[in-house]
Amino acid sequence: MxxxxxxxxxxxxxxxxxxxxxxxxxxxxxxxxxxxxxxxxxxxxxxxxxxxxxxxxLDEYWYHLRSQDAELPGKHLLRHGLSRPASTNSKVVTPDVLTLSEGVLTYVRLKGHGRPKTFERAAHRSCGYVIDVCGDKPLSDYTKADANAFRDALVKRGLTGSSVTRIFGTVRAVFNFAAAEQGLDITSPFSNVYYDRNAGVSERLSIPVEDIRRVQGKCRELDDEMRKWTCRGLMPLL
Known part of the structure; x- marks a missing residue:
């Protein structure tokens, strides 16, 4: 050898x-x-x-094995490899329908290449919130009632409307992508969920012109290096 x-x-x-x-x-x-x-x-x-x-x-397969074996701390984090709970509604679900946690793995694996770590963390965190509230169910088992309960839980946490919008956007992206990958003809219950998008969002006011001119006056007094570049027209003053 x-x-x-x-x-x-x-x-x-x-x-x-x-x-x-x-x-x-x-x-x-x-x-x-x-x-x-x-x-x-x-x-x-x-x-x-x-x-x-x-x-x-092999690296790809071993990644999934480790994900299934991992015990992640904190309820809001996904625990991969959870056994699928029995369906609580009357629909018959085929055994190969992805659960939401499996959908996240599919989403991150196929769309996460070249993305920053925040991309993966956002997917796991946002869908982890859904699992905390509604359970880790097959995609076809989630209902509008689940989506509304998820919304209410986020609002109860005191999140702003913009934060709720961002989380729902991530959940919808994961759900729709995973469903499409498996060829499921289902509509995401996390779409068109009503909530106050302006809740807790304060309007960001512009800096008053008087304050800008006051700062410019101080710059003229100092006559520092930045001021010299400004006088050359590279950074015009108001």
Missing amino acids: ENISGKYLFLKEGIFYFNRRVPKDLRPHYSSAKISYSLRTRSRAIALARANSASVK
Whole structure:
């Protein structure tokens, strides 16, 4: 056996093999401590491409396994891998319908590439609020009554209308994307929910012209470096 470039690649009798150890925290999910199999090629370039593809798929799958095993503190945070509760309404739901927590994972996995950490945190936090109030149910089980209860809970927390709007926007985006990915022909109950969008929002007033001119006068008195650049026309005064 000859190790070559590429952490998960080795050569045996002219054939390239893929070999990667299973992380210790994921060993209970496997019957072996490593994954090893033939890549069925003698071409190094092809082997590297296939090994890279396999490694990416494993990283993706292991991410989901860790998400399912994670115990996240705080009720407002999602706990991935929660068993699905029995449906509380009369609709019959197929077992493969995504729950909201699974919908968040799908949303973040497919739309989170290249996005800042705040993108993922907002999705988890906003949908975590829904789960706190309404439970982690299959998407097709959520009703307008759930959406209204969610709204009431946010208002009770003392959030401003703009904050409620932002949270509802995130929940709608996750719900609609996850439903579309699974081909569900359902309308999001989190759309068209009424609340006072101006609640707690104060109007931001402009700075009075008198105050601006007073500051400009102080700048003229100091005659500092910024003032010199301003006098050259790079930053015109009012």
